Amino acid sequence: MLHLSAYVGVIISYSHTITLGSLLSGDRLIRYMWGIFFAYVLVLVVLARWSSVIHAIRKPLTVVEVQRETEDTVSVVLGGSHITNYSGEAGQFITVRMLKRGTWWKSNPYSLSAAPTTAGMRITVKDRGDASAATFRLKRGDKVAVEGPYGIATxxxxxxxxxxxxxxxxxxxxxxxxxxxxxxxxxxxxxxxxxxxxxxxxxxxxxxxxxxxxxxxxxxxxxxxxxxxxxxxxxxxxxxxxxxxxxxxxxxxxxxxxxxxxxxxxxxxxxxxxxxxxxxxxx
Ligand SMILES: Cc1cc2nc3c(=O)[nH]c(=O)nc-3n(C[C@H](O)[C@H](O)[C@H](O)COP(=O)(O)OP(=O)(O)OC[C@H]3O[C@@H](n4cnc5c(N)ncnc54)[C@H](O)[C@@H]3O)c2cc1C
Known part of the structure; x- marks a missing residue:
């Protein structure tokens, strides 16, 4: 909430400086330049914050294998043609967004349960709540947006x-x-x-x-x-x-x-x- 309200604060301060600020409101050229600077910063924020999400959604991985491991855990191997975009190490984790109705908006972190290779990355998930339970319903061929791998314990x-x-x-x-x-x-x-x-x-x-x-x-x-x-x-x-x-x-x-x-x-x-x-x- 705090994070999102910071964006609102920045947007309000923009219109405030343009219309009311004594430095900018009187000069058209400076107002345009101020607008360009603001737009530039906005693009950088969007790229830094959202480019990896957009990239992961545009080039999703494919579910290659789903295997029940214990009563309440399932392992999922993610592969497909875009797997070559990823490189990682054992000990790291990825965030997984299942591109299906009801789950596409939520991304959850899972550690890799096998060393990643160009053939695929495996995660093993325990049924805890909505998102983890949904991994039990994944089928071969389903698409999944993956960010990472992240983490320094290798x-x-x-x-x-x-x-x-x-x-x-x-x-x-x-x-x-x-x-x-x-x-x-x-x-x-x-x-x-x-x-x-x-x-x-x-x-x-x-x-x-x-x-x-x-x-x-x-x-x-x-x-x-x-x-x-x-x-x-x-x-x-x-x-x-x-x-x-x-x-x-x-x-x-x-x-x-x-x-x-x-x-x-x-x-x-x-x-x-x-x-x-x-x-x-x-x-
Ligand atoms: C770096 C990292 C690696 C992870 N690796 C794995 C893994 O390999 N396998 C695996 O099964 N899970 C792993 N998790 C946990 C997994 O991400 C959460 O269990 C999952 O996101 C729960 O989502 P959900 O929507 O199913 O459950 P929710 O509905 O979000 O939560 C279900 C219950 O679990 C609790 N819970 C959920 N997430 C957390 C959390 N992060 N910390 C404390 N309590 C929590 C909630 O309070 C709630 O009681 C990892 C988490 C992190 C941060």
Missing amino acids: PDIFDGSRPLLIAGGVGVTPVRAMLECLPKGSQPLVLLRARKVDEIPHYKEICDLTEARGGEVRLVLGRTAQLKSRDPFAPKILHSLVPNLTNCVAFVCGPTSLTFAARKGLREAGLAPSRIHLELPWW
Whole structure:
């Protein structure tokens, strides 16, 4: 609202300076020049704010594959002839606008759940509300406007240190994509928090990718109230799960409570804040 009212303020100030301002109202030439400057700024604002949206709508991607992953998640591969306009990295996210009645006006962010290639970009979506539920109804051939990829947490953050990847729920998506790009022998340690294994999307892919890199997947399963320790990220528990924890670089993604609990536990366990990367909580 504040953002939109700023535009209204600028428009009102324009007519005010032209008709009432003592500097401009008396001189026709200066009034025209003022109008041209205003129009120039308007064009720049429209280009900066809307050109990527217009471009994404004019050159949409095509739904190539839709696959149910768990009871409440679905993965969608986006490809087609315009995929070559996109380049991105594992760990990044895209914004997705389904070009259908009722959804075209809304764009939602989703992390890539596989490293992007020229064949396509995959997202995995949990059913939460109107837009995410609509992805379950996508069919092969549907058009989708995509902006991005955006985001700075890519596999480079590990910079040769042992990767510690912590995820909860559908927060596994960037973790799954990053694993694909880690070098052989990087020995990633993946901690997954869920109530049941069946709830973890791409669980088998995560296990296979981790094993191929000499790493390990550890699970913390069950409702929080039923866990042996109420805080699965307490420093003592983290040290028992992760040997040489302080030499790791951690990436955490998941619900707000999990993300902040993991950050607190990691810090108290002695991991330097510069070695902890959070995908800011989204849901
Ligand atoms: C960078 C980023 C990456 C994301 N990656 C994924 C992904 O890989 N897979 C996935 O399933 N989701 C992901 N999300 C979350 C996803 O964008 C939202 O769940 C989705 O936009 C919800 O839209 P909706 O219209 O379906 O639900 P809405 O009707 O908008 O919301 C449904 C419920 O979810 C809550 N909610 C929605 N969005 C958020 C939010 N951003 N933060 C906190 N609560 C929220 C609302 O309060 C409401 O209770 C990501 C979000 C961000 C910011």
